[in-house]
Amino acid sequence: xxxxVEFTHCYYxxxxxxxxxxxxxxxxxxxxxxxxxxxxxxxxGIGYATLACHGIAWVLSKISIEMKRYPRINEDYxxxxxxxxxxxxxxxxxxxxxxxxxSVIGYIRTMWTAIDVKRRCVADLxxxxxxxxxxxDRPCPIEKTPRLASVGPLASVQDYTFRYCDIDFNRHxxxxxxxxxxxxxxxxxxxxxxxxxxxxxxxxxxCYFGETVQLRVATNGHTSDCEITRDGTRAVALRIHWEARS
Amino acid sequence: xxxxVEFTHCYYxxxxxxxxxxxxxxxxxxxxxxxxxxxxxxxxGIGYATLACHGIAWVLSKISIEMKRYPRINEDYxxxxxxxxxxxxxxxxxxxxxxxxxSVIGYIRTMWTAIDVKRRCVADLxxxxxxxxxxxDRPCPIEKTPRLASVGPLASVQDYTFRYCDIDFNRHxxxxxxxxxxxxxxxxxxxxxxxxxxxxxxxxxxCYFGETVQLRVATNGHTSDCEITRDGTRAVALRIHWEARS
Numbered sequence: 001x002x003x004x005v006e007f008t009h010c011y012y013x014x015x016x017x018x019x020x021x022x023x024x025x026x027x028x029x030x031x032x033x034x035x036x037x038x039x040x041x042x043x044x045g046i047g048y049a050t051l052a053c054h055g056i057a058w059v060l061s062k063i064s065i066e067m068k069r070y071p072r073i074n075e076d077y078x079x080x081x082x083x084x085x086x087x088x089x090x091x092x093x094x095x096x097x098x099x100x101x102x103s104v105i106g107y108i109r110t111m112w113t114a115i116d117v118k119r120r121c122v123a124d125l126x127x128x129x130x131x132x133x134x135x136x137d138r139p140c141p142i143e144k145t146p147r148l149a150s151v152g153p154l155a156s157v158q159d160y161t162f163r164y165c166d167i168d169f170n171r172h173x174x175x176x177x178x179x180x181x182x183x184x185x186x187x188x189x190x191x192x193x194x195x196x197x198x199x200x201x202x203x204x205x206x207c208y209f210g211e212t213v214q215l216r217v218a219t220n221g222h223t224s225d226c227e228i229t230r231d232g233t234r235a236v237a238l239r240i241h242w243e244a245r246s
Numbered sequence: 247x248x249x250x251v252e253f254t255h256c257y258y259x260x261x262x263x264x265x266x267x268x269x270x271x272x273x274x275x276x277x278x279x280x281x282x283x284x285x286x287x288x289x290x291g292i293g294y295a296t297l298a299c300h301g302i303a304w305v306l307s308k309i310s311i312e313m314k315r316y317p318r319i320n321e322d323y324x325x326x327x328x329x330x331x332x333x334x335x336x337x338x339x340x341x342x343x344x345x346x347x348x349s350v351i352g353y354i355r356t357m358w359t360a361i362d363v364k365r366r367c368v369a370d371l372x373x374x375x376x377x378x379x380x381x382x383d384r385p386c387p388i389e390k391t392p393r394l395a396s397v398g399p400l401a402s403v404q405d406y407t408f409r410y411c412d413i414d415f416n417r418h419x420x421x422x423x424x425x426x427x428x429x430x431x432x433x434x435x436x437x438x439x440x441x442x443x444x445x446x447x448x449x450x451x452x453c454y455f456g457e458t459v460q461l462r463v464a465t466n467g468h469t470s471d472c473e474i475t476r477d478g479t480r481a482v483a484l485r486i487h488w489e490a491r492s
Binding site: 057163164183187210 | 264
């Protein structure tokens, strides 16, 4: 097997990185996912530097995370990533998260889109060599990101304006900051009593510095449907499956 | 020389981590400082796990950062840390940041306080072996954190309420989030035209989930004095020295 088919990066969770419930914050997990996807793409020669020469950048379009549990303070953990499939516009990339004892504690599915940086539209990857996208047949035993329905009229609504620290090098809002905006909707007590078993996120439209968006949240049982809209247009949709902490 | 006197961790700046000006965000730099201070303390046996057994935790009290430039996208960079001095209550820890070409691009000074986690007051480190605190005579050629004066009556004032993602495992506001709150005060245009040459931060009182604080900012020439207060009491003070981008 080509050693680049799978790519692994191991970390450990420092105390300073841990969230209020002493586990790995979901925002950090998404950050790590983006990080090792980038590292793997760089190693394959289809990373930031190569694509930038062609005016192309990878953008995270969808992510679904399903965790049995989250890494704990001072625990070693690893993320392993592989490409499940690709075509000239998209790349499906999966991840397994292993805990300190080596067992898999979660799986993640992502879809990446190649965008034309100047025109802000989908780019064409045909020019890149097929061999640079080594597909693995390792299964990723969680469901694909579903279509996320609109949030109904009974949702709670709150405004948020994006600031400097929300913006990334593409000059749009960092993928992780949308998630933080949504998680900030709930109280500490809610997080003390509930953990996120699964989350699905679909990124539809980019937001920019200074824009004010509406966050809409509707919870039904253990499921929360969330939407970030700007002028009535969906920018990001999320679905959270909560599980009571034991 | 004991190999633990200095501790180095190398990274590279991924595209996804970079800020809007394509450099390393100051918030990430502070996060890395906390991270490798933690790693060094762990390696010395005076880290989170050991201190937690004694009901003690390290808290960052002061930090001063002076950068010639910040790491760029895809640049390798290293942080090296060493203990400059300590007593039974505090530990002064310095850092050098080296860029991809191996030259030093910045220095950082920090002061850490050992606090009694339950009583939330300063703890006593006398019980820990002196040998665990190997002092280095490597110089840190930047000025110590100065006393930061009160922000005058002409300051701009805005409110902010701390949310879930602002909180760390100690159940107080994460050191980095105070900084993000302050940086979010300025426009994108300001950051396009100016870079932070030096920043001093003094952490006085912890803030908690749901608390509303006032951010006060007064700028005079290239210096901005900032204060985060809660009910009129200073929680955090910051001074930023701006430099026009060339």
